[in-house]
Amino acid sequence: MATIPANTRLAAERTWTGRLAALVKAAREAPLAVVVILGGLILVAALADLIAPYDPTLPVKGAEIFAPPFWMEGGSLATPLGTDFQGRDILSRLIYGARVSLIVGLMGTLVAGGIGTALGIVSGYLGGWVDQIIMRVTDAWLALPAIVFAIFLAAMIGPSMWNIVVILGAVYWTRYARVIRGEVLSLRERDFVKLAEIAGASKLRVIKKHILPNVLNTATVLASLTVGVVIIAEASLSFLGVGVPPPQPAWGLMLSEARPTLMAGQWWLTVFPGACILLIVLATQLFGDWLRVRLDPQTRNL
């Protein structure tokens, strides 16, 4: 084996581990700031138990309620970003909140992407009445403003973090179904699919070996752009009191708890959690834009 055949690399990229390796390689080429922010947030969320100075759900012993950040008068370095209405440490709550946001953002996107991609492929590849039914349902679900639909579902099903994941997945799959179906419609007419069918491959095999690998890039790009939307949706639901229930430290919930005393000017209760949401969504958007340019040449001009 003096030389590696040219198609080895391509073959490697078709396996799951190969894809993962390619993804890691791609991430290293991503804009530095984005990788640092996203990587940092993931790290903070994963190591919350080690980093956070206090239990996020319990008042800090000896701390006052509504203590301001340390650089203001009355602030203390023991609670660097201040305390809330129960005397809980804001910093610790922000750190644990990153975990909630990331889990809901990623898992919600995964559920939405899974449902949408599967339905899009089935709809586009099988066509006929299956296609009609799936697309009419997609139209109907798209007609409801996402946030209204999510609030409605959350109110009916009841608040918990995992319920929110399922609810947001159930709300946001429609865009995937539409886009993926469109791609499958054109893939279906391509020679390699026709040949596989003539060679006797079953429908399931054609979908698994020929259709799915070719729509994964699009699904990935859509997913990267959905994460931010899902994170904001979770914060909105938590803010309205139909999302993550207290005393869990979710950023949207922190904003909601800060609202009654907003007029008293305790700005740190409102500014810090919102800034965290802004930061994480901004980073995922930038990452998504970069990924789109990389993976999807057709939309580069948008």
Place this chain on the structure above:
Amino acid sequence: MSQFIIRRVLYSVVTLLILSATIFLIVRLTGDPVALMAEASARPEDLERIRHQWGLDRSWPVQYVTFMQNAFTGELGKSFNYRPPVSELYFQRLPNSLTLGLAATLISLLIGIPAGIISAVKVNSGWDTVAKGVALLGLSIPGFWLGLVLILVFSVWLRWLPTSGSGDWRHVVMPALALGWYFAASMLRLTRSSMLEVLGSEYIKLARLKGLPDFVVIAMHAFKNALIPVFTLAGVNMVVMVNAAVIIEVIFAWPGIGRLLYEGIFQRDFPLVQGVVVMAGFMIVVINLLVDILYAIIDPRIRLTR
């Protein structure tokens, strides 16, 4: 043309049927609406009586047909807590939501169109970069957080604007900005790409070749055509904003339909919630239908597709 319209109307009716069936099923699959509504201390026979009163003891198909019959006659059922019919409550609140939606649309246009045009005319310049940044922030800043920060700055610190309620224009400014912010970004993006497309077309090149000054080419020739899709989207966005402003209306205590939905949820008034959600879907299906027909009138090629 009439064939196109008929097909579109049929599609919309099917969409509405599926939508209402979905909401109908979700309400009934996710739990007992009566148990949700009633006090925890209610006796079983009371629950039974309420169920009968609401027709909830009948079979689902029968209930659905009644539900649809009522919906078509504009009767959305009786609100559990408010007592008056849901439709009455709804249409009482709707004008407020329309006001807010209109103001937010104006704000999104005032930010989005000029920024989009500058960005397209001076493409890849410093202005373009700024505009792209604004578009990105539009998607990344949660509207409700923007609302809270606006209250903090303009009501708490500067004391310029009232925090909540409705009345004169000063009550509208902050909620409209918080609501319109996200949509300003989408206006900006669309204006930019639409302008770029038009500016690259033959008739613009001809206008330039004729020696017309830049301003005339952009303001008189390009502007008109580039803005057709922008104003269409603005129309659709306005309908979305009227219906999806729940969180902004809650923050600013704006008495619109979003707040009605919120109140309905916390008072466990499921006919009210169901009614508001169905109406939102209805309005959006109708505006999409209108846009489709409008486009078919403007551009005959569209009639032939699908």
